[in-house]
Amino acid sequence: MASKEAEAIIDLYQRKARDWIESRARTKLIEKPWLDRFRLLLPPAGQILDLGCGSAVPMAAYLIELGHPVTGVDSSPAMIEACREHFPKQEWIVADMRKLALRRQFSGILAWDSFFHLSYGDQRRMFPVFREHAARDAALMFTSGPVHGEAIGDFAGEPLYHASLDPAEYRSLLDQSGFRVVSHIAEDPDCGGHTIWLAQRI
Secondary structure (H helix, E strand, O other): OOHHHHHOHHHHHHHOHHHHHHHHHOOOOOOHHHHHHHHHOOOOOOOEEEEOOOOOOOHHHHHHHOOOOEEEEEOOHHHHHHHHHHOOOOEEEEOOHHHOOOOOOEEEEEEOOOHHHOOHHHHHHHHHHHHHHEEEEEEEEEEEOOOOEEEEEEEOOEEEEEEEOOHHHHHHHHHHOOEEEEEEEEEEHHHOOEEEEEEEEO
8 A cells, every 4th residue: 555655764764864863862761661571581691683773772772781782783874874883892784674684693683663664565574584583582572553554654754654464463473483472562551652562482
């Protein structure tokens, strides 16, 4: 339905990177309780793969501060440049998460407010990518919509695409990929209305 808007996401975040960085820097870390739940599934100093890491602030920054090495992936060179400027000791990669093949595994995989910008088909194809990069017992956390459908939001005056599969399909895809659901909540009122999936590889 909204293929044009879906295809425009990468270009939008590159062109509007400064707007996004400034906007995100003004917000509180409302994701902290979920990041703490995510961390409970990780070994001490477990390595984390952050897909769609943005500028790394504030989420990856919080994990780095707690001693977790972070490999951040974002399709926007401007976002990755900001990451490298603020956290030069971490690994930052300009890449499309849909095509990622790092040939190594991580203790945790995060795809917060990034995975849900993918089309239905691209979301389905991400689950083998999650599996390929997940170590045994690795944690996986991502956000989606609460029900199946597409939505067009707005960022900096331009259309911003979102899509979600049905919750039952996410559960099936996780199961098929070797993940068990640890926690799931739709439109968490304590986290800005985010719909969150926390899973663990088995």
